[in-house]
Amino acid sequence: MKILFAASASGDAVAAPVYADRKLSDAAKALDSATSGAVTRAIDASRFKGGAGDLLEIAAPAGVDATRIVLFGLGDQSKLDGNGAEKAVAGVIKSVLTSGPKAVSVHLDGDADQLCRGALGATLASYRFDTYRTKLAEDKKPSVASVEMVSSHAAAAEKLWAEWAPVAEGVTLARDLVNETPNALYPESYAEKVKELSKLGLEIEVLGEAEMEKLGMHALLGVGQGSVRESKMVVMKWNGGKSGDKPISFIGKGVTFDSGGISLKPGQGMDEMKGDMGGSAAVVGLMAALAGRKAKANVIGVIGLVENMPDGNAQRPGDIVKSMSGQTIEIHNTDAEGRLVLGDVLWYTQERFDPKFMINLATLTGAILIALGHEHAGVFSNDDDLVAKLEKAGKASDETVWRLPIGPEYDRQIDTPNADMKNVGEGRMAGSITAAQFLKRHVNEKPWIHIDIAGTGMHAGSKDPRQPTFGTGYGVRLLDRLVRDNFEG
Template sequence: MTFKKSILLASLISFSGFCTASASFTFSDQVNTQNSDQIVFVDDVNALDGAAGELNSRSGGQLAKLLALNEFDAKAGSTLHLQMVAGVNNLWVVGSADEDGLSAPELQNLGGKIAASVDSLLNDVNVDVFIDNLNTNLPAPSAYLAQGYHMRHYSFDKYKTKKDAGKSDVHFVTGSASDAEAAYQKDLRYIAEGIHFARDFATEPGKSMYPALFADRVRAKLKGLDNVNVRVLDVKDMQKLNMGALLGVGKGSIHDPRLIIVEYMGGKKGDAPIALAGKGITFDTGGISLKQNSGMWAMKSDLSGAAAVAGTMYAIAKRGEKVNVVGLMAMAENMPSRDAIRPGDVLNTMKGTSIEIMSTDAEGRLVLSDAVYYAQEKYQPKMLLNIATLTGSAARALSKEYAALITRDFELSTQMMAVGERSGEHVWPLPLHPNHFKQIESPIADIKNSGAGNPGASIGAAVIGSFVAEDLPWIHLDIAGVDWLDSDIDVSPKGSQGWGVRFMDQLVRENK
C-alpha cells in the first residue's frame, strides 16, 4: 500500500484503573511498518475496496474467498479473525455496513469490539487499524473508535495475585490524523477516563470504600484542574444545615456520611450552573430492613450514581468545557446497628419537610432529598439531574436496555431520550402522576419514604421530587438496571460499566 508522507501524530496515551494492562494510540496517514497485525473494515463483501481491497489483491483473491468460506456478514459489528493473509500475521475483518451512517456511539461500539477481539487473542497488541469503508458523517471517526477501545480496555485486578498484564499499541491509519488526534486527546479520552474512574469506585469492595475515602479520591483526581473547587461537608456541617435525611441513613455505620460538592465554573461568571446529584451509598445492607444475602455483595455498587457524577465532573473539567456545573455526591453507608434508624422513625430534612421511614432500604431517596434541596438553595441551578441505583422495579420494568427516566414534563423526557441516543446511554420514561405524591402522604409526618408498601420507581422519584421546585427542569435517572453488567457489552466488560458518564457529559454539551 502507498501512503503520503506525513508527520506522525503520536501521543502515547496510557491509562488504567486498578489494572496493569495499558494501551496507547497513534494517528497517522502512514502504516506503522513495525506492526504485523491489521484491522480492516468491510461494508460490502462483494466489492472489497480500500485496505481490504489492497489485501485481497496482494493475496490473489484469498481474502474474498476466506470471507465467503466463513459466510462473513458485513453488517456493522461482525468480526472475523484470519491469519497469514498477504503476509499479515493476524487480520481482523470488521463489518461496517450501515445504511443510515454510523453514529458516534456505533463507532464506539466498533472500537470496543476491536478491543475485545484483539485482547482476547494477544497479550501484547501491535495493530494497524485502517480507517476506510466507514459510512459516517463524523469528521474524525478514528477518534471515536479509540474512545470505544479505551472504554472496553478495562479490568480491576487490584486484589488479584496474577495481574492482567498486557499492552496494546493501536495505530490508526487515517487521512484525518490531525483532527482525530485533537478530538481524542483534548476531549474523548477524558470521557473514557471518567468512565474508568466511576468503574473503580463501583467495583471496590465496601470495606475498602467509605464516604470519607470516596471524598479523598475525588479530591486527588481533580486536584490542580482549572476552575475546579471541591468542598466536603462533614457531620457537623450537615447538622448545622439540618440534613437529617442524609445523616439518618449513615447513623448505623462507623463511617460518617459526607456531602461532596465539586464546583466547576468554566462558563461565564454569574451564569446559573447545571446541577448533577448522585446517590452514593458505599454499601447497602438495607439497614434494619435487612436485605436477603443473595446478591447483597453487589450492593458495593450502590454508589454508582455518585461515581458517575465524579467521572462526569472529571471529564468536563479536563477538557475545559465552557459551562458552569456543580456535582454533588451524597455519601453514606447503610448498616444495621444499635444507632441505625428504624422503620417508623421520622427524620427532619434541610427543607423542613419531615419524612416517616417505612423502610430503611429505601435510603437513596433520603440522601438525595437533602442533596437536591441544598443544590437549589446554594446554587440556583438552571437544570437539576439526579442519578441513582434507586429501585429494583426500574430494573424489572426496563431490564438492561434502558435507564428509567422520570420528569414532570414529557417534552423534557423526549429531549432526554434524544440525549440518550446521541450519548449511547439510552433512557426510557416512566410516569410521575399526582397519585404518586398522594401515596407518600404520612399520617404522622409530611411524607413517607415509600408508598403503600411499594418502593416503586415512580414512588422513589416522587419522594425526591418533593424536594425539587416545580418550575425547575428536573431529570430523575434510576440506573438500577444498567449500572452492573452480568456479561460483556461492546464498550464494557462485565461488572460496573460506569453508566451515566456519557449521558451526563452529553447533557452538559447540549445545555451550555
C-alpha cells in the first residue's frame, strides 16, 4: 500500500477526526458544511461520541466527490499522542480495507511526527498474509491501494516519513517471517532470506554446523540434531556509527518449527509453533529498519536458527551437552530448547564482538502468557538503567514491557547434581524466571536484557486495529525506538 502526504484530500473515501463530546475538527466542520449538515445529522442519529476508537461511516454523501466519509474519534484532544494517532488511523483503514475504496484521504491534526505515526498505523493495519490463498473472493481482497495523510504539515511529514517507512517495512518483514510456513522457512532458507538484506548495506555472515561445531556450540547443535535441516547462525552488521565505537547487539531465538522434540508437544495448536522464531524475526526486522533509515549506530544482530524435531538422532532427556561457554547442561525436557540456542548465541556474541550490551528476544515460555497475557512482554535483566530505557521506549512505541525478578533463589532451581545446570526449573513454578536464570549464566557481567515475547509475538485475537492475525512483528518498533532515542549520534 502506498503512503502519500498532501495539503488537500483527493481520495474516493475521506476520513476526518472528531474529538470527545462530539467536537468536530476543522476538517469535519468543512465536510459538514459541504454536505449541508450531513455530518452533524449522522452524529446526532448515532451513538458516536468522538471517543478514541469510535467510527461512523456516511455512504454516498451529497456535496462532495468522495463516495464515503469516515468519522473517527480521537478522544481528548489535549491527550492525543503518537500511539493514539496510530490506533485511530489504523482503525479507519481496517474498517474500509476490503469495502471498495481504492484511495483513502485521512485528515489528521498535529505536527509532522504525528502525521507519520498515523501513516505508520495505516501501514500496520493494511498488513495481510494472503500468500497461499488461491480462491479468495474478490470482495474479500483489499481494495485500498493508497492512503493520503492530509495536513498543512504534509511537506514536512513527507520528508520525515523517510525515517519511518523503513520501520513499517521492518515490521512487515518480521510478520512475513513469522507467518511463513515451516516447509518454506527452515534454517537454510531463512538464512538465504536474510542474506538478501545485504542490498540495504548490512554485512551478512552465515555459519553452518561445521563452524559451530568448531566453536563448541553443542547446546544449539543438540536442539537441531533430530532434524534433517542443517542448523545455522546468522550475523548481521550495521556500521552506521563512529568507527571504533563498540556496537550494541540484539540476539534472536530462531526455532523455525518446534515440535518439542522427544518431549513432544500436544497436537492441538502445534501448527502455531512455526512462529517459535518470532524473536529472530524481530531482530531481522529491526536490522532492516535500522539499515533502511541509516541509523547512526553500530549494531550487531545475531540469530540462531534450528528446527526441533523428534527422530532417531534427536536429543534425549537425560543427555548432557557442553555449551560454548564450557558449562555443561543436563537436558530434562527437549521442549525447553530455546534457552539452549540462546545460551550459545549470547556467549558467541559477547566473546566475538564485546558489545556495550546484549538484548535477546524469544518466544521462550508459555509461563509468560500466564503471567502477562498478550498485553506486555516479560523483561529480565542485570542492568537497571538499560531496563529503564527499554520501558520508556515501550511506552513511546506502544510495545510495552513488564519487568520480572531474577535472583539466587530462582537460580538454584536450575542446579543439578549431574552437570553445571539443567535446562528447566522445578516443575511449573516460576517457569519464565528460571528460563531467564539459565540465560543469565551465559552473559557474565555484560549488561543484558531478556525479552520473552511468547505472548506478544504471536496473537490471533487482538482488538488493536494495528495488529494482524498471528504474527505481530512485536519488537521492531520497540527496539528501533530504543536505538533512536538513546544510542545514535
